[in-house]
Amino acid sequence: QVQVVQSGGGLRQPGDSLTLSCVASGENIFNIHSMAWYRQAPGKERELVASMTSGGMTKYGDFVKGRFTISRDNDKNTARLRMNALEPDDTAVYYCHAADIQRFGASGFLDVWGQGTQVTVSS
Numbered sequence: 001q002v003q004v005v006q007s008g009g010g011l012r013q014p015g016d017s018l019t020l021s022c023v024a025s026g027e028n029i030f031n032i033h034s035m036a037w038y039r040q041a042p043g044k045e046r047e048l049v050a051s052m053t054s055g056g057m058t059k060y061g062d063f064v065k066g067r068f069t070i071s072r073d074n075d076k077n078t079a080r081l082r083m084n085a086l087e088p089d090d091t092a093v094y095y096c097h098a099a100d101i102q103r104f105g106a107s108g109f110l111d112v113w114g115q116g117t118q119v120t121v122s123s
Helices: none
Strands: 002-007 010-012 018-026 029-040 047-053 058-060 068-073 078-083 092-103 110-113 117-121
Touching: 002 092, 002 110, 018 029, 018 092, 018 117, 029 068, 029 078, 047 068, 047 078, 058 068, 078 092
Parallel strands: 010 117
Antiparallel strands: 002 018, 018 078, 029 047, 029 092, 047 058, 068 078, 092 110, 092 117
């Protein structure tokens, strides 16, 4: 079984910075193809914030505009999202997603979501 546990989040003022972290844990993980951050604001659909493959390819939502940076440690199965120049529109629940998880001795792939963490940007 694989779990994704998130940390970080909270209340910030416009222009502040914040870092979110997550770790995928479980027995026999040997590769996670993609780790990503999504967010969902009240009344809106969940949207991609940023993703990074195990090979280092990244993708960002259009709204990021260079303000956020995703990073990951493949050996530790961790991912981070550094968010700068936060705006009130960044207020949402942020979710970490580990996709196409491969495990020794197991066939197939797993997709696992983190528990979500609230980010509120308000003056």
